[in-house]
Amino acid sequence: MSEISIDTLKTMLANLDDAKKYQSLRDVMETLPAPDLAAVFEDLPAEKLPVLFRLCPKDLAADVFTELTPETQQKLIDGLTDTELKAVVDELFVDDATDLVEEMPANVVKRILGQADPTTRRMINELLKYPEDSAGGVMTTELMELRPDMTVAQAMEAIRRNGFDKETINNCYVTDDSRRLIGVVSLRALVLAKNTEEPIKDLMDSNVVSVSTTTDQEDVSNLFGKYGFLAIPVVDAENRLVGIVTIDDAISILQDEASEDIAKMNAIGPSDKPYFKQSMWDLYKSRAPWLLFLMISATFSSLVIRGYEDALAAVTVLTAYIPMLTDAGGNAGSQSTSTIIRGMAVGDIQPHDLPRILWRESRVALLCGGTLAVCNFVKLLVFDRIAAPVALVVCLTLICTILLSQIIGGILPVAAEKLHVDPAVMASPLITTIVDTTTLLIYFNIAKMLLHL
Template identity: 55%
Template sequence: MEDKLEENYREELEKLLLAKDYRTLRKKMEDMNVVDIAFAMDEMDDEDSLKLFRILPKDMAADVFAELELDDQQYIIASMSDTEASHIIDNLMADDATDLLEEMPANVVKKILAKASPETRADINHLLRYPEYSAGSIMTVEFIDLREMMTVEDAILKIKRRGLDSETVNICYVVDNQRVLKGTVALRYLLIREPDELIGDIMNTKVISINTHTDQEEAALTIQKYGFTAMPVVDNENRMVGIITVDDVVDILQEEATEDIEKMAAILPSDKPYYKMTTWETYKKRMPWLLFLMISATFTGAIITGYEDALASYVILTAYIPMLMDTGGNAGSQASVSVIRGLSLGEIEFSEIFKVIWKEIRVAVLCGVTLAGANFIKLLVIDKLALPVAFVICATLIVVVIFAKFIGCVLPLVAEKVGFDPAVMASPLITTIVDAVSLTVYFTIAVSVLHINV
């Protein structure tokens, strides 16, 4: 329903733009939410999107711009004069402006910042000092700071003066003269307190904060854990330097989840939407892993070649290779996805590796025995196989499921420990390893049970 409404908005704006009815178009956008306008612009071609942006009321332009996709922002900024671009940058929150300028060519950034206000330049340069993907790089420096000796009346006056330029006024932060974080005060408490009460007497001193160098995903999970709408960011001396708000958290978690899904599907991560990527860009993201997995999969061919005599003696064994490999890959994927999710949410740590292995082994034994039992009946009753051959297939199935779940839970934990992304150790890589092991186990058991000469 919501998607249909947004599509209707886009079609209506495009019709007005095509008819050059700019007065009605401007009036229409004045009554719309900035998010809906940004969605419509993202779906238009670049030239129409730019025209629409230029028609926007000036007081809405920066808010709409902040909601656009990054490549649309870059196109609009590149199409503007330096003065116009600087005006947009000045009206963005510092974290949004920094994210944009980080992706722009250096010569363009230099021109824009040259005409930006000194305060904007200072805020952006401040944020650019922090490592990429750290809490410091995504925080905003626009927040309300109070002093302990302020009265409630003074605090409310300050909020009125600076509220429009702040990311949020729902929570205010109490700092001392060295900007060391002392406490927080919610706006609703200020509204119900007496005007002459001191901030130091009513503030909450049990403050949870994030360090500037904390990884952005860890910061997002911390905010999610405590259910905060905003969280203060401090340096190593506990001096407050910014805040991260819940809208940042949503963006981070979406970005991290997308990145993990892409890695688990053997695709190099990209920050562009699907339809914004060219065919060549999509090819470059997918080809490296496909090439690696194809080469690694040749090991399974080498294993089959090494057991040609076994296959020649019992050709029927060939028919069950896909089932064994697929089951092993699926079992390994189940374990890896569960462990990767646990690592992402902070539910599992490397120190618990033996606890995880013990649980997965028990699950694997139950799954393996169940699958083998069901398969054994099917092999004897439907496929009419000899008992020894059915035994070889089912015994292999149990071993493969146990090994797959072991590998599926261990590899992500080891990857996390040595500093790799656990998502890289997901389905494609685990499946390749399990395939090779499945064939080796299969033919080893077959040779032993069926007394085949290799």
């Protein structure tokens, strides 16, 4: 593993550049993986970008370009001549070129499409039709297609002739005369085949798992995790092969979706930029609206407390346990919600499981609530030395609030999924607010009953 840090790399490249040692600079860059080189490019001043980029070997240049953030891509494109831009666009895979077109402003898009050759332009326009987060939006059309009646030898010949510009040839897809997908055969199977005259239709696996162009990208990515594929074919409504999604795209999607869920669960509007790439305004925009919304929804808890001011005035010690009770409810609720949300995200839980969810959640809630109540009762009597009836109020509230919180926590994400709202948003932030109000209502009502207030 290259143990050199990106900072050291930056300094080294800057020194070589200052000393105009361009040949050494080129030699060093050639030995670096594209993502590391891209990280260095990210922080270059705009005028240095095209200079260093021209020194990159041609095939590395395209890989580095793909790894750059849209902002840096645009700065770089602005510094390139039309001929240089054409060289880059020709080297890009069609799915990466499509992503680029989606991110750039109109005038840059015009320049890019103007430089792309007609076939590439047609493929880009084709891919632009699909929603960005669907299988159609993330797939590439550069795949290796074979026919069922080819022999292994003919297939290998076809791969040698046409494989160069395919995104992957590790899996080849077998289609019939109407381009309908009928099987998949791995390069491994072709290479290891004992009999090179065997027809592909005997060698291929005809139980091929495919997705439709409209399948959500997260569902597609989960299939990779589940089945261990390297690529999944994408078919249209007539089962005609239109593209493939490769595992490198799936891995990024899974990481991004997990980050997005974690952000939402913690009341943050998601951002696809790394932390230090976000501006103050990005950070503010993703955090302030949620904090504001939650603050305003806390009005309900204030209203409840103000409605029971007399009870609180009569037994002032009740106030002391408000944070403990609302936190216990909030923690119990987010335990359930986050479990269900993650289970749905990875495909372990389906919305129709709701009755089973509620049955499990209520039982575990009673167990947890019971344990907490018993421990707390002892603590209140022995350490806090408060009166037994008040301790009883606190502990009964604890049981009820944990039961209710875990039930609400189980229902919310399933309800969200059915209403086509993002379940992750229902986690910690919203459940805390809901549970606060219900906890306080339970607390004061039990107090009024047991303490005769």
